[in-house]
Amino acid sequence: MTAASDRRTGADTRLGDSAPMAELRALRASIDNIDAALVHMLAERFKCTQKVGHLKAAHDLPPADPAREQIQIERLRRLAAEANLDPDFAEKFLAFIVREVIRHHEAIAANAGN
Amino acid sequence: MTAASDRRTGADTRLGDSAPMAELRALRASIDNIDAALVHMLAERFKCTQKVGHLKAAHDLPPADPAREQIQIERLRRLAAEANLDPDFAEKFLAFIVREVIRHHEAIAANAGN
Structure with missing residues (x-):
């Protein structure tokens, strides 16, 4: 197997060892760290959300909590705007995560019911 | 407008001021920090990706780079497994972010063409 650092990307093929390629590599190294x-x-x-799932299952709470989610959406949109991130993207991001969390909570609740 | 901290979630209504509600509040405070x-x-x-977009537009590189994305996927799946995060979720997460990045890069390239 070839090490990732030895493998060539599309940009390598096009830019070779030029200054723009060095800049691209530096940006990609930052992206990889992030x-x-x-x-x-x-x-x-x-x-954290696995613990929340077990707590909800133990106390017969539904996996989703729309009132809590509304508070989270408003807060993340505000934080995003302050950080110069598109608030619509931040909201979509939260929805993406919450979908996965609810899938986990449903699995925990189903197992608790066995 | 009501402050977020004064607003009641579905769990508040069901659990009141019980010990499980205190535990749920503590977990939610950690989730909010994260x-x-x-x-x-x-x-x-x-x-970083906006800078990559400008660099790609200036050097006429395509917005997507499948070889780079394959390297990122393999690395993130490995990091996820080490951190006890579902590697499939990590891959879906990267795809979600990359879709947004490519949308930005296409917009930058379209503007550069004007």
Whole structure:
């Protein structure tokens, strides 16, 4: 197997060892660092939501909580705007995560019912 | 307008001021902190990808780079597995972000063509 650092991307083929390619490589290294941080934050977030799932199953609460989600949406949109991130994207991002969380909570509730 | 902290979620209505509600509130406070971190990391990631978009437009590179994406997918799946996050979810997450990035790059390329 070829190491990732030895493999050529489409941009390598087009730009070779030029200054723009060096700039592109530096930006991609930052993106890779940020992605590692995102994956680890997401892992930590799912640890929290798994605990929430067990708590909800134990107390017979529904997997989704629309009132809580509305508060989260408003807060994330505000934080996004402050950080110069598209608030619509932040809302879609939260919806994407929450869909996965609800899938987990439903699985926990189904197992608790066995 | 009611402050978010004064508003009642579905769980508040069901659990009142019980110990499980205190535990749920603590978990939700951690989730809110993690979400703020995620939003700020995403804002920083899009700053990098906007620069990549301008670089690609200036050098007439296509918005998508499948070889680069394949390297990213393999790496994120490995990082996810190490962090106990579902690798399939990590891959879906990257695809979700990349769709937004390509949308931005296409917009930059379209403007560069004017």
